[in-house]
Structure formats: C-alpha cells, structure tokens
Amino acid sequence: MTRDRSNAYAAGIRSGAPEALQIVDRWHIIKNLGEALEKLLTRQHHLVRDAANPIVEIPQPESCQQPEPTSPPVEETPSLRTSFPGRLRKEIIERRSHHLALYNEVIELKQKGLSSEEIARRVGKSSITIRRWLKQGEYRERVRHRRSKLDVHFSYLIERWDKGCQNVMELWRELIGRGYRGSYDSVNNYLHRQHYLGRRTTPPEAVRKRRIRPTPEVQIETLIPTPSPRKTVWMLLKPEGLENKEREMIVSLRQPPIDLAF
Numbered sequence: 001m002t003r004d005r006s007n008a009y010a011a012g013i014r015s016g017a018p019e020a021l022q023i024v025d026r027w028h029i030i031k032n033l034g035e036a037l038e039k040l041l042t043r044q045h046h047l048v049r050d051a052a053n054p055i056v057e058i059p060q061p062e063s064c065q066q067p068e069p070t071s072p073p074v075e076e077t078p079s080l081r082t083s084f085p086g087r088l089r090k091e092i093i094e095r096r097s098h099h100l101a102l103y104n105e106v107i108e109l110k111q112k113g114l115s116s117e118e119i120a121r122r123v124g125k126s127s128i129t130i131r132r133w134l135k136q137g138e139y140r141e142r143v144r145h146r147r148s149k150l151d152v153h154f155s156y157l158i159e160r161w162d163k164g165c166q167n168v169m170e171l172w173r174e175l176i177g178r179g180y181r182g183s184y185d186s187v188n189n190y191l192h193r194q195h196y197l198g199r200r201t202t203p204p205e206a207v208r209k210r211r212i213r214p215t216p217e218v219q220i221e222t223l224i225p226t227p228s229p230r231k232t233v234w235m236l237l238k239p240e241g242l243e244n245k246e247r248e249m250i251v252s253l254r255q256p257p258i259d260l261a262f
Contacts, residue, residue, distance in 0.1 A: 004028045034233050041229035043094060046105065051253035052226045053122040055109075055218045103139050110134055113216030124226045149182060150175075150190045157191065223249045 001017060002025040003009040013022055024032075041048055102123055109119045116134065120127040150157070153175055160171060172180075172187040180187075223245045227235065235242060235250050242250065 005032070030237070034237065037233045037236065038229045041232050043098065045098065045229060046101065047253060048229070048232050049105075049122055049124075049226045052224050052249045053220050053222050054252070055122075056221055057218050058216055100139060103133060106130055106133055109218075112218045114218065114220065118220055121222065122220055122226060124228075148186075148190055150180070150187065153178065153180060161191075223252075 001013050001020045002023050003013060004024070005028065010022060013020055102125075106119055106123060106125075109122070110116075116127045116130040119125075120130045123130075156178070157171060157175075160174065165171060165174075168188045168191060169184060171191075172184045175182075175187060232253075235246060236253075239247060239250055
C-alpha cells in the first residue's frame with residue numbers, strides 16, 4: 001500500500017491491513033529528495049556560487065608588493081548560548097550561520113580587489129546591500145522584532161530576573177497570577193528571544209579596520225547568475241531541459257571535491 005509521510009496513514013494501514021507492505025509513492029519520493037537537496041544547498045550555497053560564478057586568480061607580476069596581513073573573518077562563536085534555558089531553533093542557527101558565511105565571503109572578495117557590483121552578482125545581493133555591509137565595517141545580527149502578548153509584562157520579567165528569580169516556571173506562574181493566559185513554552189521562548197535580540201555579535205576590534213588592495217587578485221567568470229537553492233534542485237533533478245551554460249554549471253557542481261551526498 002502506498003502512502004505519504006503522515007503517521008496517521010501509517011497507523012491506519014497497520015490497523016486495517018497489518019500484513020501489507022507499506023511503500024512511498026514516486027511523487028513523495030521525489031518531493032522528499034527535493035526538500036533534502038534544498039536544505040543541503042541552502043546550507044552550502046557557496047558551492048552553487050562557485051559553480052555558477054567560479055573565481056579565477058589573476059597572475060601577479062613578481063614586482064608586485066605582497067599584501068599586508070589582513071584580519072581573519074568573523075568566526076562563529078558560542079555567542080548564541082544565553083543564560084535562559086533552552087536553545088535557539090535549529091533553523092534560526094542555520095540561517096545565522098549562512099548569513100555570517102555570506103558576510104565573510106563579501107569581505108574576502110573585496111579584499112581581493114573585486115568591485116561591489118561584481119560581488120553582488122556572485123552572492124545574489126544588491127550592490128546597495130554590499131556597499132552597506134562594507135561601510136558598516138563589522139558583522140551585525142539581523143533581528144526581527146515580533147509583537148507578543150508578553151510585551152506588556154516585559155518590564156516585570158526583567159525586574160524579577162534581575163532580582164534573582166531566573167526560574168522560568170516560577171515566572172510563568174507569577175504571570176498567570178497577573179492575568180496572563182499563555183503557556184510556559186511561550187514565556188520560555190519569549191525570554192530566550194528577547195535576550196538574543198538584545199545581543200549583537202561583532203568581530204574583534206582589528207576586524208573593523210581593513211586595508212583593501214586596489215589591484216585585483218581574482219576575477220569572476222560568470223556562467224549564469226547564481227540560482228537559488230530551489231532552482232538548483234530542479235536543475236539537478238531535471239537536467240534534460242537545461243541550456244548549455246546551465247548544464248556546464250551543474251557538471252561543475254557535481255565535480256569532486258564537491259559532494260552532494262546527504
């Protein structure tokens with residue numbers, strides 16, 4: 001009997017036909033494969049950029065001066081750990097890691113002499129965004145402030161926390177006494193989120209001042225504009241309809257040491 005990923009269908013089959021062999025239909029197999037590939041390519045989107053817009057080093061004359069040592073890129077640190085219980089959702093951490101890697105790539109390409117427009121075409125951002133990042137001189141967290149019913153209790157929560165009451169269960173019970181009707185998880189997530197939004201990870205002081213060499217060290221050979229992870233999935237699954245440059249990009253993406261196994 002064919003079914004999708006729903007546990008309800010699996011339980012129904014086990015109940016009504018316990019000896020039947022359960023299999024997944026072709027449509028769901030392809031859907032599962034597509035979703036897994038999209039998640040992989042979202043995490044490793046730099047592989048897609050390297051295949052669509054390969055970077056080639058420009059030979060430098062021996063008389064050229066050696067570049068001054070540059071500060072290391074911003075590193076992923078345990079700064080996401082907070083004093084509140086629980087952890088950020090996996091997708092939030094992955095999204096932050098992706099954004100941080102993109103920022104580091106922009107800085108490295110600029111240090112190698114590429115223009116903002118060239119960098120923008122490679123990473124899939126606007127040149128305005130690239131120039132803003134370079135002007136900032138530091139990595140800044142992207143945060144989204146969402147309204148919550150707990151906003152009216154925020155001052156009370158901070159006051160109680162600063163006074164030493166750092167037990168979320170106790171705080172939740174106190175809020176119930178003040179008329180709050182939400183769940184414990186809502187309070188826990190709210191405290192976690194507020195603490196996270198109040199932090200901003202910046203690179204060391206040395207990272208803020210960078211000397212950019214005017215002489216380009218690399219150039220970008222653009223095959224096609226960098227496709228999104230979703231479009232890349234369909235290019236991988238249905239290569240028969242691709243144009244020559246798209247097919248060349250997919251061939252490059254599949255070459256070692258790039259491994260799309262998951």
